[in-house]
Amino acid sequence: xxxxxxxxxxxxxxxxxxxxxxxxxxxxxxxxxxxxxxxxxxxxxxxxxxxxxxxxxxxxxxxxxxxxxxxxxxxxxxxxxxxxxxxxxxxxxxxxxxxxxxxxxxxxxxxxxxxxxxxxxxxxxxxxxxxxxxxxxxxxxxxxxxxxxxxxxxxxxxxxxxxxxxxxxxxxxxxxxxxxxxxxxxxxxxxxxxxxxxxxxxxxxxxxxxxxxxxxxxxxxxxxxxxxxxxxxxxxxxxxxxxxxxxxxxxxxx
Amino acid sequence: xxxxxxxxxxxxxxxxxxxxxxxxxxxxxxxxxxxxxxxxxxxxxxxxxxxxxxxxxxxxxxxxxxxxxxxxxxxxxxxxxxxxxxxxxxxxxxxxxxxxxxxxxxxxxxxxxxxxxxxxxxxxxxxxxxxxxxxxxxxxxxxxxxxxxxxxxxxxxxxxxxxxxxxxxxxxxxxxxxxxxxxxxxxxxxxxxxxxxxxxxxxxxxxxxxxxxxxxxxxxxxxxxxxxxxxxxxxxxxxxxxxxxxxxxxxxxxxxxxxxxxxxxxxxxxxxxxxxxxxxxxxxxxxxxxxxxxxxxxxxxxxxxxxxxxxxxxxxxxxxxxxxxxxxxxxxxxxxxxxxxxxxxxxxxxxxxxxxxxxxxxxxxxxxxxxxxxxxxxxxxxxxxxxxxxxxxxxxxxxxxxxxxxxxxxxxxxxxxxxxxxxxxxxxxxxxxxxxxxxxxxxxxxxxxxxxxxxxxxxxxxxxxxxxxxxxxxxxxxxxxxxxxxxxxxxxxxxxxxxxxxxxxxxxxxxxxxxxxxxxxxxxxxxxxxxxxxxxxxxx
Numbered sequence: 037x038x039x040x041x042x043x044x045x046x047x048x049x050x051x052x053x054x055x056x057x058x059x060x061x062x063x064x065x066x067x068x069x070x071x072x073x074x075x076x077x078x079x080x081x082x083x084x085x086x087x088x089x090x091x092x093x094x095x096x097x098x099x100x101x102x103x104x105x106x107x108x109x110x111x112x113x114x115x116x117x118x119x120x121x122x123x124x125x126x127x128x129x130x131x132x133x134x135x136x137x138x139x140x141x142x143x144x145x146x147x148x149x150x151x152x153x154x155x156x157x158x159x160x161x162x163x164x165x166x167x168x169x170x171x172x173x174x175x176x177x178x179x180x181x182x183x184x185x186x187x188x189x190x191x192x193x194x195x196x197x198x199x200x201x202x203x204x205x206x207x208x209x210x211x212x213x214x215x216x217x218x219x220x221x222x223x224x225x226x227x228x229x230x231x232x233x234x235x236x237x238x239x240x241x242x243x244x245x246x247x248x249x250x251x252x253x254x255x256x257x258x259x260x261x262x263x264x265x266x267x268x269x270x271x272x273x274x275x276x277x278x279x280x281x282x283x284x285x286x287x288x289x290x
Numbered sequence: 291x292x293x294x295x296x297x298x299x300x301x302x303x304x305x306x307x308x309x310x311x312x313x314x315x316x317x318x319x320x321x322x323x324x325x326x327x328x329x330x331x332x333x334x335x336x337x338x339x340x341x342x343x344x345x346x347x348x349x350x351x352x353x354x355x356x357x358x359x360x361x362x363x364x365x366x367x368x369x370x371x372x373x374x375x376x377x378x379x380x381x382x383x384x385x386x387x388x389x390x391x392x393x394x395x396x397x398x399x400x401x402x403x404x405x406x407x408x409x410x411x412x413x414x415x416x417x418x419x420x421x422x423x424x425x426x427x428x429x430x431x432x433x434x435x436x437x438x439x440x441x442x443x444x445x446x447x448x449x450x451x452x453x454x455x456x457x458x459x460x461x462x463x464x465x466x467x468x469x470x471x472x473x474x475x476x477x478x479x480x481x482x483x484x485x486x487x488x489x490x491x492x493x494x495x496x497x498x499x500x501x502x503x504x505x506x507x508x509x510x511x512x513x514x515x516x517x518x519x520x521x522x523x524x525x526x527x528x529x530x531x532x533x534x535x536x537x538x539x540x541x542x543x544x545x546x547x548x549x550x551x552x553x554x555x556x557x558x559x560x561x562x563x564x565x566x567x568x569x570x571x572x573x574x575x576x577x578x579x580x581x582x583x584x585x586x587x588x589x590x591x592x593x594x595x596x597x598x599x600x601x602x603x604x605x606x607x608x609x610x611x612x613x614x615x616x617x618x619x620x621x622x623x624x625x626x627x628x629x630x631x632x633x634x635x636x637x638x639x640x641x642x643x644x645x646x647x648x649x650x651x652x653x654x655x656x657x658x659x660x661x662x663x664x665x666x667x668x669x670x671x672x673x674x675x676x677x678x679x680x681x682x683x684x685x686x687x688x689x690x691x692x693x694x695x696x697x698x699x700x701x702x703x704x705x706x707x708x709x710x711x712x713x714x715x716x717x718x719x720x721x722x723x724x725x726x727x728x729x730x731x732x733x734x735x736x737x738x739x740x741x742x743x744x745x746x747x748x749x750x751x752x753x754x755x756x757x758x759x760x761x762x763x764x765x766x767x768x769x770x771x772x773x774x775x776x777x778x779x780x781x782x783x784x785x786x787x788x789x790x791x792x793x794x795x796x797x798x799x800x801x802x803x804x805x806x807x808x809x810x811x812x813x814x815x816x817x818x819x820x821x822x823x824x825x826x827x828x829x830x
Contacts, residue, residue: 145471225471
């Protein structure tokens with residue numbers, strides 16, 4: 037039996053979609069026992085200092101459920117790819133300008149896709165910590181991606197520099213998070229990918245008039261441009277807010 | 291006792307006839323209705339409109355540059371969404387955890403996958419055909435001559451099939467939530483940025499489907515108007531893309547494994563290998579290409595010698611109507627829309643020269659000749675001298691025939707007036723390197739009278755190099771490849787005389803003469819002037 041994103045019983049499958057040990061396997065239910073969550077009996081001799089364990093376990097399950105380790109691997113791979121491309125390629129001006137945006141889009145798409153929940157609607161009613169976990173995950177992944185991509189360009193001719201990376205990545209990630217809320221986590225990549233094409237065209241028009249100057253196409257704006265930074269930041273905050281409050285729109289069955 | 295079974299056998303309904311074609315059609319219809327590419331089409335079409343459609347429509351109404359731009363643009367815009375959608379569809383069975391369930395159905399796994407791939411490709415091609423219809427429909431209304439180019443139109447369609455096959459194979463073999471985005475962006479990266487590796491016209495990377503012609507010059511308005519479109523590179527690309535598609539689909543059949551057709555494994559493996567061989571052969575063929583003199587890639591193994599013969603056409607001339615000029619100006623009918631502007635730019639000079647001994651009987655547009663230089667350099671210019679034949683015909687190149695962005699109408703007229711106007715005057719008076727001061731003064735006077743005063747040569751001559759993104763070319767425009775003639779476009783063939791010099795004063799004096807007096811003097815003294823027997827002091 038193949039496992040999937042919404043598999044209540046943790047089970048590894050060949051697809052790589054499923055195996056999230058989200059909950060303890062349920063013990064056999066004796067006849068006459070009430071179903072549903074039961075209040076945990078207070079453990080005798082429990083120490084207040086060990087209260088971090090449930091939170092830690094929740095965090096770990098969230099990391100497993102959202103495949104955040106794989107997301108980190110994809111982000112690290114995109115940073116490594118950028119580094120290799122910068123070091124090995126003899127890019128002309130145009131290629132050098134396009135290159136960082138391509139790898140930023142990979143990282144942003146990975147962050148957006150990581151919002152997909154394997155549990156869908158049932159997860160939303162399980163606890164009040166879920167929004168905070170979503171917020172923390174999105175912020176941490178975006179920060180990690182910005183840091184890794186900027187580090188990948190250190191000492192290399194990275195067009196726009198670290199500031200450009202931060203702005204473009206934030207904007208692309210915001211689009212991805214908004215897409216996750218609208219289309220679902222699985223299809224959240226369509227936003228960053230579509231915007232990548234538009235952004236690359238905006239860069240292209242800097243040499244082939246008429247140039248596109250709208251700050252909503254921020255990749256074509258200079259790194260210190262306030263309008264581009266505000267637009268990218270606005271999109272990021274909107275995406276972050278929507279993803280925090282509502283999470284990804286994961287249809288039943290996927 | 292034996293009658294009952296016999297009767298049962300008689301009354302048993304006949305087994306339904308197997309109609310595999312109908313079943314396949316039903317399956318395809320289901321896949322078409324539930325395909326992610328359908329929902330991505332509006333996004334892709336909007337992106338195409340934003341990025342390439344307006345750019346293509348701003349190009350001159352000529353078939354080759356628009357077809358080439360459409361080719362490059364649709365491949366660039368469609369590749370990532372199609373690869374992503376195909377990969378997404380490829381992960382579907384794993385995503386919905388129905389692999390086991392679907393594995394026991396009557397339809398083999400590979401057949402199901404083939405239907406999904408076909409539906410994804412079909413929607414992508416529907417979107418592409420919409421773009422094609424828009425561009426070709428508008429161009430058909432605007433173009434004065436020629437017809438649609440179908441070879442460059444076929445390559446994007448084959449590209450979509452190949453990209454969908456690769457994406458679907460990746461999604462099916464490596465189902466993960468990250469497969470679709472990574473495949474989409476990786477496909478775009480490979481297709482779009484692999485062109486950085488193209489060096490000269492002998493590059494294997496020209497087989498990349500985004501390449502519509504010599505990458506050094508891009509969509510060029512001087513191509514496929516005097517010579518037929520050479521489809522060699524498109525043939526190699528189609529072979530490459532077909533090979534990739536077959537290999538990817540064959541790999542899917544091989545990987546279908548226990549859930550699929552076991553009998554299919556060996557033939558599928560053979561088909562996959564054949565596809566790879568075809569793709570490799572096509573890349574090798576692309577590496578043998580060279581840029582011919584008509585500006586297209588010729589691949590010896592695929593080349594048809596008939597495409598080397600010039601096209602036959604009836605030129606459009608300025609002999610009647612509002613475009614009538616003192617000396618007829620004739621253009622290739624593909625450039626008919628440029629005739630009024632060309633005549634308007636040259637008429638002041640032509641009216642000064644008409645009837646003079648040695649003046650051209652006609653000004654005729656010539657084919658641009660292309661010459662591959664070291665690295666990514668390309669020289670584009672006129673092959674042979676400007677003035678040739680008896681009676682003499684002045685051969686010109688329109689600025690739009692040269693590499694680089696097509697100049698605006700006013701810029702084009704200014705370039706013509708300076709370059710070809712001065713070259714016409716120099717060809718009649720003999721002005722230029724080695725000429726006498728009187729020849730240069732008379733030429734300057736004619737240019738002053740025609741209000742086409744030669745500008746001093748710019749410090750950095752003509753548009754050299756290419757805009758970023760168009761390659762790393764050092765193409766030079768307007769260069770005369772062989773023979774004598776005007777130099778780079780935008781530079782006057784008449785030497786600029788220093789204001790205040792005796793020659794410039796004589797030129798101003800001669801230009802101030804009435805047109806009839808100036809013409810009469812030239813009719814009498816032009817042979818002597820060309821022979822170097824007239825001095826500056828002898829000018830009226």
